[in-house]
Amino acid sequence: MLDFLLGVAVVAAIYGILAISLNLQAGATGLLNFGLVGFFGIGAYATGISTMHGAPWPLGMAIGLVLAAAAGAAVGRLGRTLAAEYWAIATLALAELLRLVALNTDSLTRGPQGISAVPGFFSGLGPQSRDLAWLGLAALVLALCWWVSQRVTGAQFGRVLRLVREQPDLAASLGHDVVGAKVRVMAISAPMAALAGSLYTHYISFIGPGQLEPFATFLVWTMVVVGGLGNAFGVIAGAAIVQLLFDVTRFIDDVFDIPSENAGGLRILVVGAALLGFLYFRSGGLVPERLRRIDARS
């Protein structure tokens, strides 16, 4: 039981990093990123591919971060011409493109079977202390990302981001560089998602195209909406709650008499119902964003 909860906690902390990343984009800036898993995948595959060729783990992680920052900035630039809904579809398309490439370039990514035996950390420790160490590491990285996120949204730049979210035309007319703000927030937040991908790959020692399915993005969206779009503390709480919900329902077919492959649908159903329910009844989430009345000054 304790082992199970420890495992859930580690994955929840890693997903918390993803939630912070998405919150910077969607919560603070109003960028509907439906392709977050793409940045996760960049980090994960950078780690997987470089360690497979014998590179030390910090190098793989660094490559992932740099690539994700560049990709994030490029995707942010797409916001130059695209209205929010179009941009959302474009991000989904790009993430799917990445998944197709991961699935079909066997020489680089080993195709559908994925890259296994990625070296993990703390391999000298026993199983339980290993997970404890992992929890410490993931929590530390999460705290770091939270701190960065607070710095970004608390500064004048954060006010500009919220203005871009609420009134993009007004922001532009006040002389703010709307596209530049989007590019910068993507370049800051995308590496967080890549970092989460890299950590996750080290933790479970595997990365495959199955992990880049759009459902992962959807899970993070649920966390962010349940926790409270725009509130960094809230989305971490949301990550913990949704991850626990998603993992506890793993045992749903022990309780109810349904075939296990049908129960997989029931688990997804619980997550989908949580997202739709919160959007419907409490769109601010558990911990809604607090806005000051006078918020934007140039």
Next chain:
Amino acid sequence: MGQVIVDSLVRGSELALLAVGLTLVFGVLRFANIAQVEFATLGAYGMVLVASVAGVGILLQALIAIVAVGLLAVAVYRVVFVRLLRSSAAMAMIGSLALSILVRAVIQTVTGPDPKELDLPLERGVDIGGALVTPTQLRLVAISAVALAVLIAVLRLTPLGRSIRAVSANPELAAAAGINRKRITDVTWFIAGALGALAGVLLAMDTQVSLDMGFGLLLPVFAAALLGGLGSVGGAVAAAYLLALVENLVLKINFGSLVGGDGFVPVDYRAAVGFVMLVVVLLYRPQGLFGREARRA
């Protein structure tokens, strides 16, 4: 070459039926419904359900499923989207993603993840100008063409169609002119649901019934609707067939011969053709190939 045209017509018909629904709803509500493609999945599973409970002919099965999904679409709009749209189009879009996942989750919970086959007689393909076509595929193309032609005729020639076009062009002005916007929106959702279900039923007859049959079409359908210019029905239809043709051509052309060798785009990348076209068009012509509305739609 004949095979390319046949394959493109089949694929284009499926994409067109779904893209038209997407673009109609967008026109009236200014919101892109990700769950549109699930109407296809619902239509196909609806047909399986009807076949299992009622001993009616295949035509009636299809008709019941299509009408039921159309009514379901209206109900979903009234119950879910009216409220979400009051917050913002972005909230509604996230909600439609949630709904899309929910639909598949419910189906998987009830019937399991394995694909199903409709109980249809086996067919022999016929040879038309060197291309192999099954009678089902011919019917698929013909039925879609008729459905799309009827839709365009209704939109162009009847008072109802004029009202729908009026609401998409300018909702406030349409309301001021005495058009019942709520009723028009209901009708639009019914059409979107029914055409989506029709696409699902036809696809199920041609191939099989599976959980991802709708979601797998999401990006090509969005690509077609965006290429056509969101809100433009004629544009969506033209773009759907064009996209299908480009997909099949890209897979058939020997790009390696440019550098003196053999090199085909692997068939696994079929879906990528749509994505790439989508991203390129969004970059250089965000209003679509045939759309007039610029940038912010």
